[in-house]
Amino acid sequence: MASQASDDILVDDMAYLEHGGVPLLLRLYRPRGAGPFPLLAEVHGGAWCRGSRLDEDLLNRALARRGIVVAALDFRMPPQAAYPASLADIHHGVRWLKARAVSWGCDPDRLGLMGLSSGAHQAILTAMRPHDPRYAALALEGGEGIDARAAFAVLCWPVIDPLGRYRYAREWEASGKPYPETISRVLPDHLKFWGDEDAMAEGSPVRALERGEAVATPPVLYLQGDQDVVHPRAQLERFVQGYRQAGGALTLRWFEGEAEGFVNKKPDAPSTARAIDEIARFAHAHSGTAVAAP
Incomplete structure (x- = not known):
């Protein structure tokens, strides 16, 4: 399909799956050269209901310039399909990428998952439940x-407890106090994607850990701004504690003075440069490869 090139990276759009004859696309960002390179499957945000593989274009180009192959996935969203359809698409995408990884200079056994906000939620849920039959329903x-x-996961301000975030947003809206416009916008999206609170609880990484669910625990890099009020800190802390107690290695990085989405909203900020460097170092460290100069 469509292909772009610059002096330092290659960018291609390609279909990785079809539903009813309609292709789902991914955008592949590749450094030039033979590798070896880390491989990241990237899941965009948008409260599970909005956005596309193009949303993190600047971030993904920056990572490719640091020697990382990034595959940004499209997936089904409401009204086309609700939970767990997107998880099935992402799961299929991970397997599709592994099948082709060697041709891009990547080790399929060291693929990592990365996401932002609701995309980070779906990335870690895929990583924690790689053998869930609902998510693995689409044959490759x-x-x-x-x-x-997944060999590792990078979580950028995830909706780490969908039920907790839904109730938090409802309480804030009902309080009559000033609140971010995002709070009102995400409430209907929760219901469009999940349908009800029982599904939100079932698909919550925090609550899966607290239920004692047997989950995979690959190494995690967790990034969040300390002024982020859309992704509650208390839910982050529960996940960090539960993940470590379950045996998972988790590196938490706070970004002082930053709110949600700062990497996209403030591409030239020092915090964004630091976040990109943190992600690149983590991906290379867990892939056995060397960080490239941007």
Whole structure:
């Protein structure tokens, strides 16, 4: 499909899956050269209901310039389909990427998942439940022996507890106190995607840990601004505690003075440069590769 090139990276759009004859696309960002390179499957945000593979274009180009292959996935969203359809698409995308990783100079066994906000929620849920039959429901032709296990995950301000965030937003809206416009916008999106609170609880990484669910715990890099009121800090703290107690290694990075989405909203800020460097170092460290100069 469409291909772009610059002096330092290659960018291609390609179909990785079809539903009813309609293709789902991913955008692949590749450094030039033979590798070896880390491989990141990137899941965009948008409260599960909005956005596309193009949303993190600047971030993904910056990571490709640091020697990382990034695949930004489109997936089904409401009104086309609700939970768990997007998780099935992402799971299939991970396996599709692993099947082709060697041709891009990547090790399929070291693929990582990355997401922002609701995309980070879906990234870590995929990483924690790589063998969930609902998520693994879409067969990969010729890929019967390939699974969706992730070697690591990068979480940028995830909606780490969908039920908790939904109730938090409802309480804030009902309080009559001033609140960010985002709070009102995300409430209907929660219901469009999840349908009800039971589903929000079932698909909550925090609550899965607190229920004692047997989950995979690959190494995690967790990034969040200390002024982020859209992704409550108390829910972050519960996840960090639960993930570490379950045996997972988790690196938490706070960004002073930053709110949600700062990487996209403030591309030239020092905090954004630091976040990109943190992600690049983490991906290379867990892929056994060397960080490239941007």
